[in-house]
Amino acid sequence: MKNLISVVGPTGIGKTRLAIDLAKHFSTEIVSCDSRQFFKEMKIGTASPSEEELKEAPHHFIGNLSVTDYYSIGQYELDALEKLEELFKQYEVAIMVGGSMMYEKAVIEGLNDLPEAHIGNQKKLEEILNSGGIEKLQEILKKLDTEYYDVVDIQNPRRLLRAIDVMWQTGKKYSELISDSQASRNFNVIRVGIEAPREELYARINKRVELMMENGLMEEVKGLTEYRDLIALKTVGYAELFKYLDGEWDLGFAIEEIKKNSRRYAKRQLTWYRKADDIHYLQLGYSDQDFQDLIQWIDKEIKSK
CATH class of the missing domain: 1.10.20 (Histone, subunit A)
Structure with missing residues (x-):
């Protein structure tokens, strides 16, 4: 049976780097389940992988949609499973990464037969x-x-x-x-994550917001003004800066709100992942030896399944 390694954890913890390192080790490709990174116009504010990172390993579902596109979690489940089926014809292992909890759940467990949007x-x-x-x-x-x-x-x-x-x-x-898994999958799932003391995680999130601003987040937001009423843009990093551009908030306050809302989201992600008992964790700042130990653990998991 084929194997899907799912890299999880809160925003800003370093999932992208770990996923790329795993993809390079297993000579395979990466499926993103970060729902905000689907949109090609939102690269900076969603911390999408850089061009250099994308060259290190093939990625799927990064910048594949426009903010004007309607895309549901149910459609993502179908698309991701189709992509995995394609990848598993070539590879024994595939990598999935992202902090959108429900999107990961859709792929590894399936969602209930929920009604279409009314x-x-x-x-x-x-x-x-x-x-x-x-x-x-x-x-x-x-x-x-x-x-x-x-x-x-x-x-x-x-x-x-x-x-x-x-x-x-x-x-x-x-x-x-959504509590019960609905579908059996024809691949094994191995979940790995990165964890850190909350203070350290929050400091990383604050720093990342500052880097986003340095890297041109304001220009990205200004370029999306005509789409501001779309649901995709009523989200952290964009909603706050639109309020600044409207003159409701000053810039310093808007940036602090982005940091605060990003930290709040991370806290909710931690609450979600804490309920799982099948995630094997690395500590933030893990060493090469820690990574090799993780590879050994994954190899054992694969052989035992």
Whole structure:
């Protein structure tokens, strides 16, 4: 049976580097499950792999969509599984990487047979978003399902819209609907991650936001002004700078809000991953020997499955 190594962890922890190193070791390719990196216009604000990193190992689902495209998690599941089937014809091992928890879950476990988006609900929720802001959607979700509220990226309206829509349609909590794995896969899954003390992680996130600004995030956001009402752009790094460009916030405050919201998202990711008992962790700043030890552990896992 073929093997999928899934690299997980919170934002800013160094997943991209580990995934590339693993891909080079196993002479294979990488499938991204970072849903924000799908959009080609959002390279800087989503910390997409650099051109140099993309040359080190073949990547899939990086910059493959436009912000104007509609793309659902269900479609991603189908596309990713199709890509893996293609890769497994050539390789014994493939790598998946990304911090979008539900997208990883869709690939390794499958999602419940959830209803398609309800057009009426979506329109109503988009009206609420545009009139009351993302805070109003957060408030609705928290009332309907506190468990999902505690782990979802609450700054990502796409996630909120989907969960509320499904709950309105089914009358059931979204956390309950997605809790059970639905599909058996014809490949083994080996999950590895990177962890660090929270203070160190938060410091890395703060520094990364500063680097994004140095690397041209403001120019990227300005270039997307005409698309600002699209759901894809109502997200961390973009929503805050649009408020600066509108004159609502000064620049220093906007940057601090990006840092704060990024840290909040990382905290939610940690809550999600903490519930899993099948992730083998490396410590941040791992040595070459630590990496070799990881390879030995992976090899044993592959042989034992």
